[in-house]
Amino acid sequence: GENVEQHPSTLSVQEGDSAVIKCTYSDSASNYFPWYKQELGKRPQLIIDIRSNVGEKKDQRIAVTLNKTAKHFSLHITETQPEDSAVYFCAANSGGSNYKLTFGKGTLLTVNP
Amino acid sequence: NAGVTQTPKFQVLKTGQSMTLQCAQDMNHEYMSWYRQDPGMGLRLIHYSVGAGITDQGEVPNGYNVSRSTTEDFPLRLLSAAPSQTSVYFCASSLDFTGANVLTFGAGSRLTVL
Numbered sequence: 001g002e003n004v005e006q007h008p009s010t011l012s013v014q015e016g017d018s019a020v021i022k023c024t025y026s027d028s029a030s031n032y033f034p035w036y037k038q039e040l041g042k043r044p045q046l047i048i049d050i051r052s053n054v055g056e057k058k059d060q061r062i063a064v065t066l067n068k069t070a071k072h073f074s075l076h077i078t079e080t081q082p083e084d085s086a087v088y089f090c091a092a093n094s095g096g097s098n099y100k101l102t103f104g105k106g107t108l109l110t111v112n113p
Numbered sequence: 114n115a116g117v118t119q120t121p122k123f124q125v126l127k128t129g130q131s132m133t134l135q136c137a138q139d140m141n142h143e144y145m146s147w148y149r150q151d152p153g154m155g156l157r158l159i160h161y162s163v164g165a166g167i168t169d170q171g172e173v174p175n176g177y178n179v180s181r182s183t184t185e186d187f188p189l190r191l192l193s194a195a196p197s198q199t200s201v202y203f204c205a206s207s208l209d210f211t212g213a214n215v216l217t218f219g220a221g222s223r224l225t226v227l
């Protein structure tokens with residue numbers, strides 16, 4: 001099955017700096033890579049996703065890049081703000097007809113004012 | 114729309130007791146799933162369903178049962194609770210699962226097994 005590795009497990013930045021979280025996956029047939037944000041005590045919510053026919057996608061201060069050859073994808077947050085502090089999860093689907101989304105173990109991002 | 118509703122929000126069980134975590138969605142979503150979240154382990158898939166009457170195992174199915182008699186409801190049953198099942202449980206649904214659909218999560222159910 002799919003295996004998703006996520007690094008780093010914790011990340012601390014100063015407000016206004018950029019943050020980068022990286023994930024690798026094992027299933028070469030995976031073609032959907034979402035990122036979820038979970039604030040303390042809340043439910044995970046999708047912030048951005050990318051499909052395998054696209055190399056990069058941006059949404060305001062958030063961007064995701066995908067390298068299918070190397071089987072890794074990354075989340076980039078620019079101009080970080082204290083409200084960006086949360087746990088971020090990457091995920092990848094299993095290829096073919098397998099209805100499973102496998103999550104990484106998460107990155108705790110702390111943005112210091 | 115209420116989205117995905119989970120009950121109860123908190124539950125304490127003794128080892129060996131049974132219970133059911135309820136999940137309901139009012140979005141006419143075909144796909145429903147249960148995840149457990151443990152510190153440092155991310156979200157792990159327990160069971161999922163792609164429609165009424167159809168269920169399958171995820172990554173960590175042992176100790177849990179599910180059924181899907183209606184499109185709206187997807188309960189998770191613990192038949193004989195163990196301390197290793199202490200966790201936060203999330204139900205999530207999506208319109209379908211072509212492999213690229215957004216999951217809508219419930220608020221979570223925190224379960225403690227003593």
